[in-house]
Amino acid sequence: MTEDLLRELAPQVLAVLVRRNGQFDACEDAVQEALLAAATQWPEAGVPDNPRGWLITVASRRLTDQWRSESARRQREDKAYVLDEAADQPEIPQSDDTLTLLFMCCHPAITPPSQVALTLRAIGGLTTGEIARAFLMPEATMGSRISRAKKSIKAAGSQFALPPEAERDERLKVVLHVLYLIFNEGYTASSGEDLQRVDLTTEAIRLTREVHRLLPADGEVAGLLALMLLTDARRAARIRPDGGLIPIDEQDRSLWNRELIEEGSALILRTLAHGALGQYQLQAAIAAVHAEAPTAEATDWPQILGLYRLLDRIAPSPVVTLNRAIALAQVQGPQAGLDLLATLDGDKLMADNHRLYAVRAHLLERAGDPAAARAGYLEAARRTTSLPEQRYLNARAAALT
Structure with missing residues (x-):
């Protein structure tokens, strides 16, 4: 339970610290120290009444200590004083610090693969090993990529704010890809005993809902949200009592979440009626065809094949x-x-x-x-x-x- 709570709170706490002082790399180190302290103390002392505030306070003080120990301490005394004061003040919730951090991780100063990797690390809470498997590369290589990305953001002097309109479209493509990967890692975990990691799918859906709220007219944002909802609707039917995998053609469809299916289907139908098609809209349309079939035998495979052919033309991939x-x-x-x-x-x-x-x-x-x-x-x-x-x-x- 403590581990799940810490995974949920980590990106929120990191976002607060980055908003306050802008030092992404230093903030992440401070948050990791706070998480370690919580993992050590909470099991014995109990979870505090305000766990998020506890983590923010501890991480802020760790960050203050870092600033004071550096050679430029005198020039940063004012910053350290502000951090000390902020650590003892109740945190005022922002509109969505995590969403702003999400866009920050997709800064144009770093390459698209590094944007994805950094966001998976900072927002999704995936380990470096899990991210490496998602990219089919050695863990050490991925670790170096993430480290370089954080240094690049620091060097670019990125501000903690949503990107201007002129940059948003390109940054949004990476944001959506990141959310897609987070969801996929949660829906079918790349390693370990558990088939699914509900914390990751839940967070991916939450963040995608927030992006959709911010950009309600964007077809691909709506398409990705619909895809997640339609896919997640099958979650309860995918696992046997012993934890084994049940393929879609053997699933008990009465266990599918009809509320999510209705929401996702309605969303993709509205989206397909307007604007150019994108890859997430097409994937959502495929998921909707599966969801509409009362049995595996009733699945409209010719329609699915046609949608995949169209998807292969606009977004080809292995x-x-x-x-x-x-x-x-x-x-x-x-x-x-x-x-x-x-x-x-x-x-x-x-x-x-x-x-x-x-x-x-x-x-x-x-x-x-x-x-x-x-x-x-x-x-x-x-x-x-x-x-x-x-x-x-x-x-x-x-x-x-």
Whole structure:
């Protein structure tokens, strides 16, 4: 419980400190020290009545100590005094400090991949290892990238404020991608015992709602929110009592959250009626088709295939091709899907992606090649670091012996 609370409060506390003094890197260090202190003290002393205020106070004092210990202490005495005073004052909530911090992490002084990585670290609370897996790169490389990004923001003298209108569109693209990755990591955790991390999906949806409130006319913001709602609606039906994974075609659809489905479907219908299509709107439309089907057999796969073909034209990627192969197999048979999957064999980004092996194994099983399917499932299980996925894939392989 304490760990969940600290994960929720960490970005809020970081945002408050950055708003107060603008030193992103120093503020993050101070927040980490405050979180460590809380993790050590709260289990024995109990969670304080105002845990957010407690963390802000402790982090602010740690930051004050940092300022005073530096060689330029005399020039910064006024700043340290202000921080001391602020630490003892009740925090006045801002409109949404976390949202402002979200845009700050997408500062143009750093590259788009670094923007995504830094935001996942500061806002999503993901570890460096989790972010590295999302980018398919070594953890040490990702750690260096995040460190450079924080230094670049400091050097650029970024102000804690929402970006001007002229910069917002480009920054927004990165913000949406970041929220998408946070949600995906929460919906299917890349490692560990748990299939899902509800704290991350909840935070991604909350932040996306806030961006939608700020930019209600933006179709892609609405599309991303609809996609999250329609996807999260299936959460309760995805896990067996033992924590195992249940694929969508085997899920008890009576467990799907109809309220989220209705909200997401209405949102995407309004969005599709206006403006140019974007990738999140199309993904939400695909999710809506799944949500509308009362049974797996009733799914409108030709419509889904058409939407994936359109998505492949406006936002091509190996993952889109992978999903299009699944839809193609449903419409034209497993061999057609396998032929499309073969086009990904030389793709470096997919070389270690367990989903490629899992999907190929599934189509091989449908095509009547159990030996090859079994080998594919085992290879997919070997390549994933998610224990629920490993168990599911190994079970599929065992069923073919």
